[in-house]
Amino acid sequence: MSNSIPEIEDSKLLFVFGYNAADSHPIVARRIVRAKEKGAQIITVDPRRTEAARISDLWLPITNGANMALVNACANVLIEEDLYNHDYVEKYTEGFESYRETVSRYSPEAVEHITGVKPELVRKAMRMYAAAPDAFILYGMGVTQFGQAVDVVKGLSGLALLTGNYGRPSVGIGPVRGQNNVQGTCDVGVLPNVFPGYQSVTDANVRAKFAKAWGVESLPDKVGYMLSAIPHLVKDGKLKAFYVFGEDPAQTDADLAGVREALQTLELVIVQDIFMNKTALFADVILPATAWGEHEGIYSSADRGFQHFRKAIEPKGDVKVDWEIFSLMANAMGYPMHYNNTKEIWDEMRELCPIYYGATYEKIDSQGGVQWPCPTLDHPGTPYLYKGNKFDRPNGKGLLFASEWRPPLEQVDGEYPLVLSTVREVGHYSCRTMTGNCPTLKTLADEPGYLQINSADAAKYGIEDEALLWISSRRGRVITRAQITDRANAGTVYMTYQWWIGACNELTLEHVDPISKTPEFKYCAVKIEPISDQLRAEQYLQEEYSKLRYRLSEPVH
Amino acid sequence: MEKKVETICPYCGAGCHLNLVTRNGKIVRAEGAPGRTNEGQLCLKGLYGWEFLNDTKVLSPRLKKPLIRYSRSEPFHETSWEEAIRFASTRLMEIKKKYGPDAIMATGSARGPGNEANYVMQKLVRAVFGTNNIDHCARI
Numbered sequence A: 001m002s003n004s005i006p007e008i009e010d011s012k013l014l015f016v017f018g019y020n021a022a023d024s025h026p027i028v029a030r031r032i033v034r035a036k037e038k039g040a041q042i043i044t045v046d047p048r049r050t051e052a053a054r055i056s057d058l059w060l061p062i063t064n065g066a067n068m069a070l071v072n073a074c075a076n077v078l079i080e081e082d083l084y085n086h087d088y089v090e091k092y093t094e095g096f097e098s099y100r101e102t103v104s105r106y107s108p109e110a111v112e113h114i115t116g117v118k119p120e121l122v123r124k125a126m127r128m129y130a131a132a133p134d135a136f137i138l139y140g141m142g143v144t145q146f147g148q149a150v151d152v153v154k155g156l157s158g159l160a161l162l163t164g165n166y167g168r169p170s171v172g173i174g175p176v177r178g179q180n181n182v183q184g185t186c187d188v189g190v191l192p193n194v195f196p197g198y199q200s201v202t203d204a205n206v207r208a209k210f211a212k213a214w215g216v217e218s219l220p221d222k223v224g225y226m227l228s229a230i231p232h233l234v235k236d237g238k239l240k241a242f243y244v245f246g247e248d249p250a251q252t253d254a255d256l257a258g259v260r261e262a263l264q265t266l267e268l269v270i271v272q273d274i275f276m277n278k279t280a281l282f283a284d285v286i287l288p289a290t291a292w293g294e295h296e297g298i299y300s301s302a303d304r305g306f307q308h309f310r311k312a313i314e315p316k317g318d319v320k321v322d323w324e325i326f327s328l329m330a331n332a333m334g335y336p337m338h339y340n341n342t343k344e345i346w347d348e349m350r351e352l353c354p355i356y357y358g359a360t361y362e363k364i365d366s367q368g369g370v371q372w373p374c375p376t377l378d379h380p381g382t383p384y385l386y387k388g389n390k391f392d393r394p395n396g397k398g399l400l401f402a403s404e405w406r407p408p409l410e411q412v413d414g415e416y417p418l419v420l421s422t423v424r425e426v427g428h429y430s431c432r433t434m435t436g437n438c439p440t441l442k443t444l445a446d447e448p449g450y451l452q453i454n455s456a457d458a459a460k461y462g463i464e465d466e467a468l469l470w471i472s473s474r475r476g477r478v479i480t481r482a483q484i485t486d487r488a489n490a491g492t493v494y495m496t497y498q499w500w501i502g503a504c505n506e507l508t509l510e511h512v513d514p515i516s517k518t519p520e521f522k523y524c525a526v527k528i529e530p531i532s533d534q535l536r537a538e539q540y541l542q543e544e545y546s547k548l549r550y551r552l553s554e555p556v557h
Numbered sequence B: 001m002e003k004k005v006e007t008i009c010p011y012c013g014a015g016c017h018l019n020l021v022t023r024n025g026k027i028v029r030a031e032g033a034p035g036r037t038n039e040g041q042l043c044l045k046g047l048y049g050w051e052f053l054n055d056t057k058v059l060s061p062r063l064k065k066p067l068i069r070y071s072r073s074e075p076f077h078e079t080s081w082e083e084a085i086r087f088a089s090t091r092l093m094e095i096k097k098k099y100g101p102d103a104i105m106a107t108g109s110a111r112g113p114g115n116e117a118n119y120v121m122q123k124l125v126r127a128v129f130g131t132n133n134i135d136h137c138a139r140i
């Protein structure tokens, strides 16, 4: 995020794009409500009538898969109605002419057949956005989980640049992401193209610095593979071994059948985790680790805040902390590695990363947290980026960049007439091994999860509320339970992805954004079928659930 | 005697501060603590998300010993850490020798382990395996 979570409530306008804070991040949702109480205007773009949509001054019910067209229409209005900040664009941005050229073809009227949003609503929204003294854009997985995602993020950033909404508190754009430490894993270089601190692996000086610190002759200079490429890489014989650390791709990735086939074909699968999960069923060796609560370290919050999490209890069983397991592996492979505690590791990393250098454990503890960049020991950290409107580009200017809209890959047809979009569940988390083992959270919702469906579609396909039904795509079929709600738009159904029996990723498609490689979790074609014998269906569900739990617990006994 | 440890919620990027309250080495409850983003408040996940630490086996059991199998048709059996590490490292070195370092891929974890563990993982992959094939589920 360019700015901080607490700043949300002091903004004068929140533009909430494809982000359902109430279900994903309740504490962020609270800031949105508070902003409204303090008089902020709220505009929401979402195909569903979400909680944010409900409290909004303006709701743009967008057709699923039309994000880029709508963002371009927004830019079109800002420019053609002359609502943008000329002075700011002149001084702090570049690329305006070609940007203007592209978005000129996207008047709200011209793209209404794509976006499904009334042109007057788009115009009104942009007049409000441009007039607000401080405006903050919040976006979520409704943007990032499409085949065209990075382009849309750049497009949203363009709206903030056009209106000068950067470089001070309560403005900018904020992706509020899924898992707790996604920001942190990026920060410390768990990406195929950068070392810790966002230092490029293709930069020879950077490589030399890390090689020296790590005591090796050289480091690889080729950008690595992305996770979503695994099924293809395995099929092509390029990938032979997979070391899976604290993730469950056999549950959370798109096109699960493809992922399982890859896991089966690999010559070696190492799993390091705290619970038995679906991926571990394919492993050759499983290394048991300590869990949150049993070890300490630093997490990064979504707004770049380093915070210290601590150990509360002793682990049970013959388990080890993750970094100790990695050290054992390194030593066994002939590379001496030894750490006594997380602080030693943190200090090694700080020394190598100019943007984190001043964020010591001591400072994190005494301040409660430190937001990077924090370049020096006497620097307090950085609540908002781009102060003085200097951007992270060689010439310091913000880039205005527009892309043409691309339709989602898989279109509905006679056989698969509905769009499936995957969403998240308020009480649960990712692949659910942690929350699913919390009895209180389990009582909130349990297998097989729900399919949210509009009442018109339910009537059309003969689906009753709370009834079990089959849903299938070209890739698979699962059982799920209907929840009839007119918060869902007609023509699209929604499933949460935490469920093991009702696993919606049996249905999704491995079509990825060309840059971020995020699969298109938000759009594939499906059909639904009612089940006449509900009693048998309930039995089937219980049997499948018991079988799965047995398969997961059997290896441990 | 109750003890309180201040920590950070592991369930979303809001990064709420909370106290884990323990009695006789077991967690008994969580309560909101004054963090920058949450100011003492928590959602349900923050309040009850610690329960899995008591190994409830509601959904799946905690892993407590290294598990191994020498062929995929076998069931898993418990093994020592020495044997698990020996097996995993030897097989990785064989694969590296036969197909090159880029035939190995690893993930980081965007969940409980934290920044230090992830730092060490990417160091292991880059400096020891010799590849940049490391990525995480940023996408879910």
Ligand code: SF4
Pocket (backbone or CB within 6 Å): A025, A026, A027, A028, B009, B010, B011, B012, B013, B014, B015, B016, B038, B041, B042, B043, B044, B045, B046, B047
């Ligand atoms: S308490 Fe809720 S909002 Fe806060 S970090 Fe945990 S999951 Fe997120």
